[in-house]
Amino acid sequence: MAGVPVKRQDGFxxxxxxxWSDDERWELIDGEPRAMAPAPLVRHQAVxxxxxxxxxxxxxxxxxxxxxxxxxxxxxxxxxxxxxLVVVCDPDQIxxxxxxxxxxxxxxxxxxASVCHDRVTKFTLYQRFGVKEYxxxxxxxALVEIFVLENGYFHLANGFRKRDTLTSPAFPRLKxxxxxxxxxxxxxxxxxxxxxxxPPRKARRA
Numbered sequence: 001m002a003g004v005p006v007k008r009q010d011g012f013x014x015x016x017x018x019x020w021s022d023d024e025r026w027e028l029i030d031g032e033p034r035a036m037a038p039a040p041l042v043r044h045q046a047v048x049x050x051x052x053x054x055x056x057x058x059x060x061x062x063x064x065x066x067x068x069x070x071x072x073x074x075x076x077x078x079x080x081x082x083x084x085l086v087v088v089c090d091p092d093q094i095x096x097x098x099x100x101x102x103x104x105x106x107x108x109x110x111x112x113a114s115v116c117h118d119r120v121t122k123f124t125l126y127q128r129f130g131v132k133e134y135x136x137x138x139x140x141x142a143l144v145e146i147f148v149l150e151n152g153y154f155h156l157a158n159g160f161r162k163r164d165t166l167t168s169p170a171f172p173r174l175k176x177x178x179x180x181x182x183x184x185x186x187x188x189x190x191x192x193x194x195x196x197x198x199p200p201r202k203a204r205r206a
Contacts, residue, residue, distance in 0.1 A: 044109050073103060083122075110138050123154065146159070
């Protein structure tokens with residue numbers, strides 16, 4: 001753990017986090033440092049770039065702004081994360097160094113090394129601190145799951161595949177064609193063919 005104490009009984013705070021070297025990327029979860037996953041695959045970055053471009057184009061004339069990683073989001077003194085994309089609608093949350101408090105929306109692009117962290121640890125964290133909408137994006141097979149906060153808990157609002165047009169509960173005017181997001185070519189050996197649902201065949205009478 002270069003430049004970061006291995007353990008501290010009372011946990012670390014944002015001021016500790018801000019003093020760590022930029023040579024390595026960290027997140028702070030309930031006072032515990034978590035090393036971030038290695039550099040993501042090109043597929044991950046292609047999806048991130050496409051989503052950022054689409055959200056930027058949609059939001060640029062309104063009060064909300066979208067920020068790509070790396071950007072620090074300080075949820076509390078002991079919780080600091082770096083989501084793949086964040087949407088902030090309150091300008092008072094935007095400081096020179098970080099986003100202060102829960103963003104309106106968070107997008108995490110899943111990778112093999114981050115699945116459990118994004119689906120469990122961060123899911124619980126964003127829920128606890130009041131993120132209103134959370135997108136979990138799987139690059140392959142292409143899938144976007146949208147969770148919305150209701151009565152303090154995330155509920156799955158919808159799921160979208162590559163052939164679908166994504167709509168967002170938080171931004172109802174957004175219409176995003178996912179075939180323009182999931183454009184990175186998939187090697188033939190990784191292709192997954194979806195089986196269409198069909199009614200069962202009737203048994204033939206003897």
